[in-house]
Amino acid sequence: MSAAPLPPPGGDDTPLAYPAEWEADVILTDGGTAHIRPILPTDGPLLRGFWTRLSPQSIYFRFFTARRAVSDADIHQMTVVDQRTRGAIVAMIGDDLVAVAHWEGTVARPTEAEVAFLVEDAQQGRGLGSVLLEHLAAAAWDRGIRRFDADVLGENRQMIRVFLDAGYTVARAWDSGAVRLSFEITPTEQSVTVMRAREHRAEAASIGRLLHPRSIAVIGAARAAGSLGNSVLRHLLTGGFDGPVYPVNPAAAAAGTAVASIRAYGGIEEVPRPIDLAVVCVPPAGRVGCYSQSGPFGGAILQAAAARGVGLSVFVSAGDRADVSGNDLLQYWEEDPETDAVIMHLETFGNPRKFARLARRLGRRKPIVTVYSGRSALDDALLRQAGVIGVDRISQAFDVALLLTSQPLPAGSRVAVIGASRALVRLTARAADAAGLIAEEVLLPGGSG
Structure with a gap:
């Protein structure tokens, strides 16, 4: 051409x-x-x-x-x-x-x-x-x-x-x-x-690869019968999928044992052929959708969700520039009735114009919280224009997402800070003031400095 x-x-x-x-x-x-x-x-x-x-x-x-x-x-x-x-x-x-x-x-x-x-x-x-x-x-x-x-x-x-x-x-x-x-x-x-x-x-063709994979890895495929990972693996083996299925279980791989009579692998990188779909066994279903451009970061998201007891509606760890992009998921979540809030880890926007357009549209109905590695002033401006909340840590992302999905939107800028520690209440109130809120300090009876 x-x-x-x-x-x-x-x-x-x-x-x-x-x-x-x-x-x-x-x-x-x-x-x-x-x-x-x-x-x-x-x-x-x-x-x-x-x-x-x-x-x-x-x-x-x-x-x-x-x-x-x-x-x-x-x-x-x-x-x-x-x-x-x-x-x-x-x-x-x-x-x-x-x-x-x-x-x-x-x-x-x-x-x-x-x-x-x-x-x-x-x-x-x-x-x-x-x-x-x-x-x-x-x-x-x-x-x-x-x-x-x-x-x-x-x-x-x-x-x-x-x-x-x-x-x-x-x-x-x-x-x-x-x-x-x-x-x-x-x-x-x-x-x-x-x-x-x-x-x-x-994008339809891209999702087609996800829905019709040629090979699958089950990350967290446990040996214990009845566990989530073990059940997913056995259903894939007996449900008619004719491609290879690879259980990923570091403990089983280190011990040289199998899962459901199939050799276990210590990590996705040890699997001998390209993987079209990785099934990650996550905490119980919830209302937060998650997307990560990094495998290790995705694992950290799952650990944070498990530690807080937060269920996820969707979890996708696609890797950098994989077939399923963050923009694809934004379009999916717009129509997904099971997702009320979105947490995204991004190392790059991919197509910034498209990201801004899709995020602005989804954000009108569902809050989007982004953990963006190494954000610049230009990145922050793009997030603000798209109506996306940018944070620096996974813990902040879950705090914001849970707050926005469990509490009604405030009618104004006035907040009350209630606690038993005068120092902590004052510290929190100052942070609220710095964010443009009008904070009133309320110390509980019997509270101390």
């Missing part, structure tokens, strides 16, 4: 500050995921590896000529951009760079740009071209560009279809076996509809 060759660099290549807001986790048409980010000057080795996985046809479609190797000059042209007149984004799957998209403008015509796309052969047909076009258009719009032009070979029907199906009004002109496509990138009702429809189909 591609468009016409990029012209030589021109203008000021002095880069702006790294546009971190362009980073996003995206779901592809088959339910898999990729990470979109701005290109970096250090991406040369990744681009060389990417080049070795391209077919001669993909290279020909991109450069309009046969090429055997990528030169140092090519690498420099693609990676050293100012993200202003010339910009580029890449798609990452795991540690591999699998696609790149560029725009090339000129100082003389600052609102117009030539665009070019190149997607690894093994990843074609998964919707990467459409995703890259959406994100390249959004990034270029941020830099004042309002129109894209692309020259595409006539036989490159797949790339032509990406442009035509994007929801923009596309003008076409044929010349010498290539078609020049020109269109305004101002978001239109049709382009937004196309984007939302693509997201919906991709």
